[in-house]
Amino acid sequence: MENQLDYEINKELGECYLFMGDFDKAEEYYRKAAAGNSRSAAPYMGLATVAVQRSELDKALVLYQKAAAVEETDKALCGIGLVHMEQGNHEEAFGYFCRALEKSAANIVALNCLVREAYQTGQVEATLPYLTAALDTCEEKEAVRVTLAGCLIYLGRNDEAREHLEAVLGENPANSSAKELFDTMAA
Template identity: 55%
Template sequence: MSNHLDYEINKELGECYLFMGELDKAEEYYRKAASSNGVHPDPYLGLATIAVQRGKFADALALYKKAAEIEPNDKALAGMGLIEMEGGQNEQAFTHFMQALDMNPANMIAVHGMVQLAYVLGRLDDAIVRLNAFLAVDPEKEAVRISLAGCYISRGRKEEAGAELEELLHRNPANTAAQELYNTINS
C-alpha cells in the first residue's frame, strides 16, 4: 500500500513542479514515481513533456512510447505524433494522431496535428471524419468547426462548409473568422 501512496505523492509533486516550470524538481519526482510503481504511464508522460521542453525530442519520443506500452492512451500517441511531425515523419505522425483521436475524439493536440498533416498528405476526408467525431463530443469548439468548414471548402463541399459556419454563427454571431470564411464561400 505504501508503494502506491509513494507513487501518488511523487506523481503529484512532479505535476506541481512541472506546472511551476521547475523542470529539474519535476523530473526528480517523476523518476521517483516511475521507480515506485512502473505500471502507470503518467510519470513517463511527465518526463516526456520535460524532454520536449528541453529540446530532447529523441528522449521524449522514447518516453511517449514507454507510456504507450504501459497503457495505450491518446496523450502518448499525440505526443509521439508531434515529435514525428517535427522530424518530418508525416505518415507515421498522422497515423498516431488518428489513433489518439480514435481513443479520445476531443484531444486538441491530435486535432491540430491531424488537420495540418491532412492538408500536406491529401487526407482531408480522414480529417473530416475525425472533426465530425470531435464535434459530436464537444459541439461548442469553434476552432474545430472552422477547421471542418475549411476542410469541406478544400474538398469543394461548399454547402456543408456553409452549414457548419451557419451553425457556428448561430451560436456566436461575433466570430469574425467564421463570418469572413462564410462570406468568401457565398460571394
C-alpha cells in the first residue's frame, strides 16, 4: 500500500512540475514513479513529454514505446506517431495514428495528424472511416465534419462534401471554414 501511495505522490509531483515547466524536477519524479510501479504507463508518458519538450525525439520515441508496451493506449500510440511525424517518417506516423484512432475514435490530436499525414502520403481515402467514426464520438463534430468535407472535395466527391457542409452551415451559418469550402466547390 505504501508503494502505491509513493507511486501516486511521485506521479502527481511529476505532473505538477511538468505543468510548471520544471522539466528536471518533472523527470526526477516521473523516474521515481516508474521505479515504484512498472505496470503503469503514466510515468513513461510523462517522461516522453519531458523528452519532447527538450527536443529529444529519439528518447521520446523509446519512452512512448515503453508506455505502449505497458498499456497500449491511444495516447501512447499517438505519441509514437507524433515523434515519427516530426522525424519525417510519414508512413510510420500514419500507421500509428490509425492504431490510436482504433483505440479511441475521439482522439482529436490523432485525427488531425492522421489527416495531415494522409495528404503527405497520398492516403486521403483511408481517413474517411476514421473521420466518420469521429462524428459519432468526439465533441468537435463541426470541425470534423468540415475536415471530412475537405477530404471529400479533394477526392472529387463534391456531392457528399456538400451534404456535410450544408449540415454544418445549417447548425452554424457563421462557420467561415465551411463557407470557404462551399465557395471553393461553387467556383
